[in-house]
């Protein structure tokens with residue numbers, strides 16, 4: 556026969572108390588009934604001790620933004636005391652700057668007791684401000700400029716697009732880690748793109764990636780732009796990235812042989828030698844790199860129809876634009892087993908037709 560609960564006289568269960576009295580004395584959690592929250596009116600970031608916490612949802616989406624704000628603030632405000640605690644948020648009243656919610660907590664105040672439910676009404680008051688990042692952005696703050704140019708040609712539209720995408724992706728990946736990770740402006744100039752970037756760190760990440768992916772030439776310049784509060788000189792960096800004259804699928808000469816660029820990236824260039832009909836790679840450290848010469852853009856390639864392809868005879872090809880028939884040595888196509896009627900691509904260079912690798916031959920297909 557258990558001793559009676561010393562508060563109400565019912566049979567006691569834990570520490571001389573009945574379950575109800577024990578639960579009453581040991582709430583499942585602690586939370587302030589009035590919680591204040593400062594959010595950035597531009598990006599929705601939440602002010603937290605020591606700075607601002609960025610949010611994942613888009614500020615245009617009011618419902619998920621508010622849910623995220625509430626969960627950020629409750630994560631901080633709720634102090635869990637019970638075991639196996641689960642908290643459900645029930646909105647009871649919503650005004651522009653005030654949100655009334657009921658927190659329904661379920662859990663155990665002691666392992667020997669059954670789970671029970673408690674309710675905590677909370678009022679959340681919203682205030683609006685401008686976070687550090689948005690403040691700097693609207694003030695035009697930028698530590699770095701990246702200029703994308705190309706050697707003796709304008710930067711192509713597809714290059715501009717993929718470099719802009721890359722810059723956006725890297726910026727997004729720095730959200731929440733680098734408060735100056737923003738691009739205040741992208742200038743599309745006659746020669747290429749200029750990025751105005753909040754943080755030098757982000758600018759360097761973008762530049763590293765463009766340099767590696769496009770085998771770009773890189774030059775850096777510092778310009779004194781003023782002084783910090785502590786008197787230290789403040790510099791802005793300009794990173795110039797010059798893309799090579801050639802890009803993917805273009806024709807170049809390497810050590811005198813006509814080649815097609817099949818791919819470019821960290822490892823260097825993946826090329827196809829149209830004379831020896833072999834794949835090879837070459838990187839800027841290679842001694843042959845200096846021998847590279849741009850020959851023609853990929854648009855110089857033409858389509859030909861195979862007219863005749865008999866064993867040991869020159870192959871006859873018909874230019875699909877001029878309908879002229881030309882001959883190429885069968886040796887160059889021997890392994891490729893091309894039937895009459897097939898369409899192949901080729902490039903005319905110094906009087907010879909060089910057949911491009913067929914798609915099955917290409918090892919680097921996008």
Ligand SMILES: [Zn+2]
Nearest residue numbers: 560563573576
């Ligand atoms: Zn009791």
Ligand SMILES: [Zn+2]
Nearest residue numbers: 595598686689
């Ligand atoms: Zn903001």
